[in-house]
Amino acid sequence: MPNGDAPSFEWADEHAGRMGYGPLSILIRKLLNHSLLSTSDQQAIAGLPHIVKRAETGDSILREGDRADICPVLLSGFVYRQKVASDGGRQIVALKMPGDALDFQSIFLPTADHDVRALTPATLALVPLKAIEQLTIASAGIARAVLVDILIESSIGREWLLNIGRRNALARLAHLLCELHDRVNEIASARSGNFRVPLTQEQLADLLGLTPVHINRMLRQLEQMGAIGRPSRSLTILNFPKLAQISSFSSTYLHRNNPSGV
Amino acid sequence: MPRYFFHTTNGSPHRDEDGMTLPDIDAARREAIRYGGSLLSDDPDMVIGGNGMRIDVVDDAGQHRFAFRVIVEG
Numbered sequence: 624m625p626n627g628d629a630p631s632f633e634w635a636d637e638h639a640g641r642m643g644y645g646p647l648s649i650l651i652r653k654l655l656n657h658s659l660l661s662t663s664d665q666q667a668i669a670g671l672p673h674i675v676k677r678a679e680t681g682d683s684i685l686r687e688g689d690r691a692d693i694c695p696v697l698l699s700g701f702v703y704r705q706k707v708a709s710d711g712g713r714q715i716v717a718l719k720m721p722g723d724a725l726d727f728q729s730i731f732l733p734t735a736d737h738d739v740r741a742l743t744p745a746t747l748a749l750v751p752l753k754a755i756e757q758l759t760i761a762s763a764g765i766a767r768a769v770l771v772d773i774l775i776e777s778s779i780g781r782e783w784l785l786n787i788g789r790r791n792a793l794a795r796l797a798h799l800l801c802e803l804h805d806r807v808n809e810i811a812s813a814r815s816g817n818f819r820v821p822l823t824q825e826q827l828a829d830l831l832g833l834t835p836v837h838i839n840r841m842l843r844q845l846e847q848m849g850a851i852g853r854p855s856r857s858l859t860i861l862n863f864p865k866l867a868q869i870s871s872f873s874s875t876y877l878h879r880n881n882p883s884g885v
Numbered sequence: 886m887p888r889y890f891f892h893t894t895n896g897s898p899h900r901d902e903d904g905m906t907l908p909d910i911d912a913a914r915r916e917a918i919r920y921g922g923s924l925l926s927d928d929p930d931m932v933i934g935g936n937g938m939r940i941d942v943v944d945d946a947g948q949h950r951f952a953f954r955v956i957v958e959g
Contacts (some may be wrong), residue, residue, distance in 0.1 A: 834919045834923055836920045837920050837923050837924070840899055
């Protein structure tokens with residue numbers, strides 16, 4: 624599963640045109656998925672100062688120990704958070720999608736406790752943390768949206784802990800694929816069609832706490848069940864209901880359509 | 886890097902058609918043992934009341950390199 628080439632996620636540009644809010648409109652849309660934001664709040668976010676930067680696959684975006692003064696917002700592509708053990712063993716602890724702010728945490732906890740790397744070629748808008756902090760002080764709605772965003776990431780982290788600790792290999796892999804399917808749909812709606820999962824078998828192994836050989840076997844099994852396709856060694860989701868059945872997937876922990884966003 | 890195939894028999898039969906490229910035979914040994922451990926962790930019953938679990942590792946020349954076996958005695 625080569626992941627050197629970018630999946631065709633150029634939603635940022637599309638949203639920029641439609642909402643008239645510029646590159647950060649994708650962040651606004653992501654926040655609107657879980658929080659209400661007034662028009663003036665949306666305009667304030669759209670007006671955040673930023674510079675746009677390109678990252679290539681594998682590029683380091685944030686390193687453990689760094690003291691960040693910018694918060695990258697992912698405009699296109701995928702990135703992951705990782706922690707590395709002293710013997711070099713790596714655990715991928717989060718995946719971030721277009722529209723995600725990558726480092727709200729550093730507003731409150733200035734020293735990075737993990738690495739952030741590009742999973743695919745990615746476009747980032749680098750926003751000064753101070754500017755975001757000022758918006759959170761000026762607007763209770765924005766402060767709340769930032770808080771909810773952080774809470775949802777920790778909810779996803781708890782689900783991953785359950786996934787890695789207690790689900791069997793097949794359900795573990797199927798569950799991750801269901802989550803990715805839902806999270807991609809959230810930003811891409813019908814366009815994601817046959818969404819191509821931009822993770823290699825080694826990365827899936829490092830994310831799910833399995834060995835690459837075990838991952839390969841589980842992929843084969845899901846493929847034989849018709850749940851996924853593997854055209855030219857990539858990975859696409861073909862049958863979401865099947866994957867959801869295998870993993871007893873419930874999207875409650877993603878807290879979409881969070882009703883109390885006032 | 887050489888490619889190794891990890892075929893399992895007994896408790897959890899599976900023929901590995903894809904294989905995995907690994908730096909050397911030592912890495913293949915570690916992979917086989919971890920893989921076996923992971924299979925056992927998923928389904929401990931697979932080694933109870935049968936012939937245990939067996940992973941045979943074959944290189945890309947078709948040569949059998951080693952086997953990893955887990956059996957329960959008594």
